[in-house]
Amino acid sequence: MSPDNQNTIAYTTTYKFHGGIHPEEHKTLSNQTPIIDLPAPPIVVLPLNQHSGAQSLPCVAVGDSVVTGQKIAEAKGNRSAHVHASASGTVVAIENRVIAHPSGQSDLCIVIETQDNNKQHFLPPINNPFTTSKQSLLDRIFESGIVGLGGAAFPSHIKLMPDVDRLIINAAECEPYITCDDRLMQDEAPQLIQAFELLRHIVSAKECIIGIEDNKPEAIAQLTSAIETSGLTTINICIVPTKYPSGGEKQLIELITGQQVPKGQLTTSLGLVMHNVATAFAIFEAVTLGKPLIDRVTTVTGLGCERRGNYRIRLGTPLQWILEQLGVPAEQKFTTIMGGPMMGFKVPNTAASVVKSTNCLIVAEPDELNEPSTALPCIRCGECADVCPANLLPQQLYWFARSDEFEKAENYNLFDCIECGACAYVCPSEIPLVHYYRYAKNEIVLRAKEKQQAAKARERFEFREFRLKREKAERAEKHRKAAEARKKAAEAKGQTNEKKATIAEAVARAKARKQKKQDDQSS
Amino acid sequence: MMLSSSPYKKSSHSVSQLMQLVIFATIPGAIALFYFFGWGVWFNLIVCCSVAYASEWLIVKLRNRDPKKVLSDYSALLTAVLLALALPPLAPWWVATIGTLFAIVFAKHLYGGLGYNPFNPAMTGYVLLLISFPMAMTTWLPPQSIAAQAPDFISSLQLFFSGSDSQGNTLNYYTLNADGFTMATPLDEIKTSFSMGYVFDEIKNKPIFGDWQNVGWQWVNLAFLAGGLFLIVKKAISWHIPVSFLAAIYITSFLAHGYDPQLNPAPMIHLLSGATMLGAFFIATDPVSATTTNKGRIIFGAAIGFIVVMIRNYGGYPDAIAFAVLIMNMAAPLIDHYTQPKVYGSQELK
Ligand code: SF4
Ligand code: SF4
Numbered sequence: 001m002s003p004d005n006q007n008t009i010a011y012t013t014t015y016k017f018h019g020g021i022h023p024e025e026h027k028t029l030s031n032q033t034p035i036i037d038l039p040a041p042p043i044v045v046l047p048l049n050q051h052s053g054a055q056s057l058p059c060v061a062v063g064d065s066v067v068t069g070q071k072i073a074e075a076k077g078n079r080s081a082h083v084h085a086s087a088s089g090t091v092v093a094i095e096n097r098v099i100a101h102p103s104g105q106s107d108l109c110i111v112i113e114t115q116d117n118n119k120q121h122f123l124p125p126i127n128n129p130f131t132t133s134k135q136s137l138l139d140r141i142f143e144s145g146i147v148g149l150g151g152a153a154f155p156s157h158i159k160l161m162p163d164v165d166r167l168i169i170n171a172a173e174c175e176p177y178i179t180c181d182d183r184l185m186q187d188e189a190p191q192l193i194q195a196f197e198l199l200r201h202i203v204s205a206k207e208c209i210i211g212i213e214d215n216k217p218e219a220i221a222q223l224t225s226a227i228e229t230s231g232l233t234t235i236n237i238c239i240v241p242t243k244y245p246s247g248g249e250k251q252l253i254e255l256i257t258g259q260q261v262p263k264g265q266l267t268t269s270l271g272l273v274m275h276n277v278a279t280a281f282a283i284f285e286a287v288t289l290g291k292p293l294i295d296r297v298t299t300v301t302g303l304g305c306e307r308r309g310n311y312r313i314r315l316g317t318p319l320q321w322i323l324e325q326l327g328v329p330a331e332q333k334f335t336t337i338m339g340g341p342m343m344g345f346k347v348p349n350t351a352a353s354v355v356k357s358t359n360c361l362i363v364a365e366p367d368e369l370n371e372p373s374t375a376l377p378c379i380r381c382g383e384c385a386d387v388c389p390a391n392l393l394p395q396q397l398y399w400f401a402r403s404d405e406f407e408k409a410e411n412y413n414l415f416d417c418i419e420c421g422a423c424a425y426v427c428p429s430e431i432p433l434v435h436y437y438r439y440a441k442n443e444i445v446l447r448a449k450e451k452q453q454a455a456k457a458r459e460r461f462e463f464r465e466f467r468l469k470r471e472k473a474e475r476a477e478k479h480r481k482a483a484e485a486r487k488k489a490a491e492a493k494g495q496t497n498e499k500k501a502t503i504a505e506a507v508a509r510a511k512a513r514k515q516k517k518q519d520d521q522s523s
Numbered sequence: 524m525m526l527s528s529s530p531y532k533k534s535s536h537s538v539s540q541l542m543q544l545v546i547f548a549t550i551p552g553a554i555a556l557f558y559f560f561g562w563g564v565w566f567n568l569i570v571c572c573s574v575a576y577a578s579e580w581l582i583v584k585l586r587n588r589d590p591k592k593v594l595s596d597y598s599a600l601l602t603a604v605l606l607a608l609a610l611p612p613l614a615p616w617w618v619a620t621i622g623t624l625f626a627i628v629f630a631k632h633l634y635g636g637l638g639y640n641p642f643n644p645a646m647t648g649y650v651l652l653l654i655s656f657p658m659a660m661t662t663w664l665p666p667q668s669i670a671a672q673a674p675d676f677i678s679s680l681q682l683f684f685s686g687s688d689s690q691g692n693t694l695n696y697y698t699l700n701a702d703g704f705t706m707a708t709p710l711d712e713i714k715t716s717f718s719m720g721y722v723f724d725e726i727k728n729k730p731i732f733g734d735w736q737n738v739g740w741q742w743v744n745l746a747f748l749a750g751g752l753f754l755i756v757k758k759a760i761s762w763h764i765p766v767s768f769l770a771a772i773y774i775t776s777f778l779a780h781g782y783d784p785q786l787n788p789a790p791m792i793h794l795l796s797g798a799t800m801l802g803a804f805f806i807a808t809d810p811v812s813a814t815t816t817n818k819g820r821i822i823f824g825a826a827i828g829f830i831v832v833m834i835r836n837y838g839g840y841p842d843a844i845a846f847a848v849l850i851m852n853m854a855a856p857l858i859d860h861y862t863q864p865k866v867y868g869s870q871e872l873k
Binding site for chain 2: 018341344372380383389426
């Protein structure tokens with residue numbers, strides 16, 4: 001292969017995005033060894049809400065025996081996702097269990113005690129996907145319970161519905177520590193290229209561009225040679241500089257195309273759709289092997305864990321069990337972070353399990369991560385604004401969020417904040433800025449809901465008032481009418497008497513006159 | 524419960540590190556002041572810093588906060604250092620004391636402390652002093668290289684604390700030159716000479732202006748410039764304010780000088796005299812009281828530069844950094860409001 005040839009496949013972008021930071025990468029902690037399969041744990045705890053959208057509904061009962069790959073919970077509506085048994089065994093509980101959430105809250109889970117893991121139930125492979133209809137492929141993806149594995153967990157079949165000009169594969173993996181996509185690209189490059197081509201075919205895109213940070217030379221080399229051997233001319237690699245958050249959807253689009261997704265619109269308005277490496281791989285397996293989403297590659301790293309690396313872990317595997325398997329002493333108090341250090345969250349309870357969006361677990365030694373310290377006041381240094389990829393003024397947003405001036409926060413575009421944490425990373429006063437933004441967003445959404453409810457309640461109330469009033473008015477009207485009728489009747493009665501009297505009078509007068517006449521005549 | 528929120532990684536700059544860096548960067552300027560104007564600068568520094576420390580400790584205690592934590596951010600110390608460097612060396616000790624007290628207690632803590640003060644504390648203290656004690660605030664020693672007699676350490680100490688030294692000489696004695704004339708700063712000299720009817724060409728020949736710009740003062744300014752550049756390189760301050768500030772000084776004075784060269788000093792005099800460089804890199808850049816958007820900072824700096832030259836050339840005060848900074852402090856929120864950056868994705872909408 002000539003260097004020229006290589007250059008046409010992989011090129012370096014000339015575009016930039018605003019702001020960004022260069023945190024220490026810590027990637028070599030975990031990307032040095034190939035992906036290892038973890039066995040099935042004794043129990044798996046599968047939350048029914050591993051995706052954005054409505055919680056799925058269990059379709060098995062306690063006591064049922066299930067096999068790996070069997071659907072155990074149905075998507076509730078089209079914007080939800082199925083859940084499949086990640087191991088064979090018996091359903092021992094369908095109940096609230098601790099889930100991976102910053103608050104340590106519980107949610108409905110299906111618990112399977114695993115036995116006999118050789119059994120599995122996959123869907124029939126689709127052997128010629130390129131001649132299969134788009135709808136059948138989307139159905140397969142939906143049936144396989146696939147959601148975005150980069151973190152957002154949005155159901156993939158929906159994202160793949162609209163046809164676009166260009167497919168972008170998000171291989172930037174810009175967060176420190178995380179290397180699951182990097183490792184997947186190194187280990188499975190030829191398969192991945194097929195996967196990307198399949199996705200490109202599904203959305204009828206003319207081309208597919210892989211956006212990858214330049215800190216992954218090994219993955220770039222593997223992909224490049226895989227593209228070459230595949231002979232595909234539809235796939236190119238766009239190398240972007242290593243700068244957090246280049247892997248943000250909007251940032252990567254700007255890096256690759258030089259265009260910004262217009263405010264309030266979807267990427268499809270630029271004729272683009274973006275999918276993550278791991279998601280593409282899962283879709284490929286679902287189509288060609290019939291394998292539903294029952295496991296994923298997760299980076300287990302951090303100085304607290306000796307056997308760092310990337311592991312293929314069954315969904316629902318309890319974190320505690322993983323740590324035990326990897327030799328993390330149970331008695332030691334380590335901080336466990338799910339996700340990366342920039343956007344992830346501290347797991348308060350390791351009884352929680354791996355879910356579809358778990359891309360990384362950091363087992364941190366006491367000094368490895370910054371624990372919250374007491375923040376100083378904002379000194380308005382503006383460093384946060386300099387690094388904000390959304391080009392916001394984080395210091396002003398903070399000010400408004402803190403003082404509950406939500407309307408102003410919205411006017412300063414709070415909802416364009418992608419919660420990347422770059423601002424808090426550089427803040428010399430160490431203010432947990434993102435926390436304030438989440439709080440403000442929550443409050444605003446809550447208040448809007450309340451307002452809506454209040455408006456509805458008011459409407460109901462007003463209608464009731466109106467009805468009561470109307471009824472009252474109707475009653476009053478009725479009474480009035482009745483009274484009137486009575487009066488009329490009474491009057492009518494009066495009138496008749498009067499008439500009679502008048503008539504009698506007249507008769508009397510006439511009689512008198514007659515009498516008088518007769519008297520006159522007779523005289 | 525301790526608040527736990529991503530990100531779990533932080534860059535290394537903390538507020539106290541920033542403040543320390545800025546204090547550190549004033550060292551060349553302080554040394555230059557010492558070299559040309561004697562011991563007074565150290566006395567001022569010592570008094571201002573101790574008063575700042577003590578008064579902040581007290582007021583934080585009164586406000587029921589933890590003084591250790593508040594004092595460890597070094598912001599009071601920086602305020603003290605900047606005020607000390609702006610004071611005339613050998614101004615009486617109580618000048619430094621009153622100025623610092625006012626800066627820390629009124630300009631800073633009565634507004635709510637660090638981060639809440641709308642005015643630059645050091646400059647608020649400075650302006651209070653300038654208005655209350657105009658004599659003490661404008662009596663500068665001449666640069667030692669052209670002074671007829673310079674006070675030694677003991678004399679300086681005596682002058683600083685009691686107003687006269689053991690030989691009975693007051694500060695005024697030391698401001699005389701060999702011919703028995705009072706010497707002043709270059710900017711003072713210009714102001715008074717203009718009012719006496721001299722033109723710029725004549726004024727330029729006075730000894731204070733030397734062969735190349737302003738004796739002593741140019742080195743003081745260059746030293747502060749060096750410290751300021753260090754801060755920019757270290758990313759402790761952004762370039763926007765100093766650059767627009769100096770550019771505005773240069774352009775405004777260039778135009779004024781071009782319009783009437785005999786009545787308006789040349790740009791280089793403006794750039795290298797008085798508190799120009801101290802103001803550009805250390806004072807106008809105080810983030811709390813300045814604008815916070817980058818576009819806003821360019822406007823803010825340029826406006827200060829413009830006002831400085833206008834006051835120097837046409838106003839009643841020889842130097843004007845403090846006034847200009849305070850005026851623009853007032854305008855900062857407004858500038859911020861009108862210089863919001865364009866949010867991602869909003870460009871295409873227009
Ligand atoms: S980085 Fe922190 S201290 Fe600086 S302006 Fe932003 S929020 Fe304020
Ligand atoms: S978290 Fe929001 S405000 Fe902060 S840098 Fe990211 S996008 Fe900007």
